[in-house]
Amino acid sequence: MSIYTLLKTEGIARRGTVTTVHGTFQTPCFMNVGTSAAIKGGVSSPELADLKCQVELCNTYHLHLRPGDHVIHQMGGLHKFMNWKRPILTDSGGFQVFSLAKLRKIKEEGVYFQSHLDGKRIFMGPEESIRIQSHLASTIAMAFDECVENPAPYDYSARSCERTTRWLIRCKNEMQRLASLPDTINPQQLLFGINQGCTFEKLRIEHMQQIAELDLDGYAVGGLAVGEPTEEMYRILDAVVPYMPADKPRYLMGVGTPSNIIEGVARGIDMFDCVMPTRNARHGTIFTWEGMRHMKNQTYMTDPRPMDEQCDCPACRNFSRAYVRHLFKANEMLAGRLTVIHNLYFYNTLTEKIREALDNGTFAEFRAKYSTLLSQKAPED
RNA sequence: GUGGGUAUAGCGUAGCUGGUUAACGCGUCAGUUUGUGGCACUGAAGACCGUCGGUUCGAAUCCGACUAUCCACC
Numbered sequence: 130m131s132i133y134t135l136l137k138t139e140g141i142a143r144r145g146t147v148t149t150v151h152g153t154f155q156t157p158c159f160m161n162v163g164t165s166a167a168i169k170g171g172v173s174s175p176e177l178a179d180l181k182c183q184v185e186l187c188n189t190y191h192l193h194l195r196p197g198d199h200v201i202h203q204m205g206g207l208h209k210f211m212n213w214k215r216p217i218l219t220d221s222g223g224f225q226v227f228s229l230a231k232l233r234k235i236k237e238e239g240v241y242f243q244s245h246l247d248g249k250r251i252f253m254g255p256e257e258s259i260r261i262q263s264h265l266a267s268t269i270a271m272a273f274d275e276c277v278e279n280p281a282p283y284d285y286s287a288r289s290c291e292r293t294t295r296w297l298i299r300c301k302n303e304m305q306r307l308a309s310l311p312d313t314i315n316p317q318q319l320l321f322g323i324n325q326g327c328t329f330e331k332l333r334i335e336h337m338q339q340i341a342e343l344d345l346d347g348y349a350v351g352g353l354a355v356g357e358p359t360e361e362m363y364r365i366l367d368a369v370v371p372y373m374p375a376d377k378p379r380y381l382m383g384v385g386t387p388s389n390i391i392e393g394v395a396r397g398i399d400m401f402d403c404v405m406p407t408r409n410a411r412h413g414t415i416f417t418w419e420g421m422r423h424m425k426n427q428t429y430m431t432d433p434r435p436m437d438e439q440c441d442c443p444a445c446r447n448f449s450r451a452y453v454r455h456l457f458k459a460n461e462m463l464a465g466r467l468t469v470i471h472n473l474y475f476y477n478t479l480t481e482k483i484r485e486a487l488d489n490g491t492f493a494e495f496r497a498k499y500s501t502l503l504s505q506k507a508p509e510d
Numbered sequence: 511g512u513g514g515g516u517a518u519a520g521c522g523u524a525g526c527u528g529g530u531u532a533a534c535g536c537g538u539c540a541g542u543u544u545g546u547g548g549c550a551c552u553g554a555a556g557a558c559c560g561u562c563g564g565u566u567c568g569a570a571u572c573c574g575a576c577u578a579u580c581c582a583c584c
Contacts, residue, residue, distance in 0.1 A: 160545095162545085162546065164546055164547095165546090169546070169549090170549085186545080188545085188546085191546090191547085218545095220545050221545085222545095223545080224545045225545085225546090225547095228545090228546090228547095245547050246547075271545075274545095276545075323545085349545080351545065352545090353544090353545095354544040354545090355544080355545095356544095362544095380545090381545095382544095382545040383544050383545040384544055384545090385544045386544070389544075402544095402545060403544050403545085403546095404543085404544070404545085404546040405543070405544055405546095407546075408543060408544090408546060408549095408550090409543065410549090411549045411550085412542095412543070412549065412550065412551090413549080414543080423540090426538095426539080427537095427538065427539080457549085458537090460549080462549080464549080465549055
């Protein structure tokens with residue numbers, strides 16, 4: 130039985146829901162990234178709920194290294210640990226192994242690498258990743274995949290895809306084995322498979338067809354937004370999404386800008402996640418309904434208006450641009466906290482408005498109005 | 511009043527045994543950020559080196575006077 134319910138479509142874009150043991154969330158959905166079981170910038174779980182966050186994302190690799198998945202298992206799982214009752218998706222660690230671990234060796238059994246924290250030698254394969262995620266007891270576990278760098282040769286990409294498929298089967302088997310064990314916190318943990326294939330449409334489609342046969346709970350497109358031009362990412366989505374099971378949620382990993390999200394929805398994607406709203410916020414850039422703003426700019430020194438005049442997030446309701454700019458200049462931690470609060474609220478509101486547009490059959494207008502505007506610099510007046 | 515020190519970008523400083531485009535931090539401005547090691551990274555603008563004069567082929571650099579400022583002493 131599928132966890133996905135399709136409510137409405139407009140062209141290829143889909144409006145739906147995903148039902149889990151931790152509640153139902155509405156799609157299209159943006160998942161808020163809390164890598165180490167915390168939103169960077171200092172936003173706690175109860176506050177996150179107030180920012181319209183539906184799903185929080187945590188990371189297998191980081192939590193395995195610190196504090197250790199056994200600690201979180203002992204503490205009753207991630208939901209109890211960070212006091213978040215809604216769905217949690219855990220990334221498998223596949224991406225981190227390839228993006229930040231040193232001296233990695235990829236073998237059939239898995240990946241040998243060194244911890245970025247202390248250089249300790251670590252092995253992670255499909256079974257290890259699933260076991261860790263089972264300890265974390267997230268709502269949705271991601272398969273352990275190889276995220277091939279871009280650009281990559283066709284032959285390597287093809288062999289990597291085949292290995293990722295074999296790893297996926299092992300992930301599924303391990304998940305089934307763990308579900309029957311008595312100390313498994315969430316026996317109904319869901320498993321999403323990840324499509325790879327670099328920028329080769331043929332590989333992407335073949336790989337998608339193979340993993341679709343495994344009848345997983347959902348499917349993700351990985352390995353995009355890793356340096357390729359945006360148009361290339363859209364081209365791959367156009368090619369591969371038609372081969373993603375229509376009765377399962379579709380997740381575009383690590384994407385992206387507000388514009389990327391609107392364009393992803395237009396291409397049939399249901400779920401997104403990205404560090405951009407939080408990372409940019411910490412660096413002083415905010416997203417608004419007029420475009421992006423650099424809050425450190427002197428132009429805001431005596432600007433009494435809220436960061437975004439069309440926003441009713443807790444930061445915009447209470448504080449001026451002048452105050453936020455001052456906090457950045459004074460290196461106060463409240464600066465990053467307020468901009469993170471705003472940006473997450475903005476992203477969650479963006480996907481909410483996308484859902485409303487789909488409900489009303491006005492998504493095409495919404496896309497035309499905002500797709501380019503939101504990723505541009507806001508006009509100053 | 512006497513003795514001594516210091517005067518270099520908006521601010522704080524380096525350079526001062528004389529030698530082509532005067533360096534650095536903060537600040538300012540612009541850009542970057544896409545399954546988060548990093549409140550980060552990349553770059554740009556901005557000073558005729560207190561004023562006047564002297565020595566020299568050549569002075570931020572040596573000498574003198576003046577002005578400002580700081581310290582100590584009376």
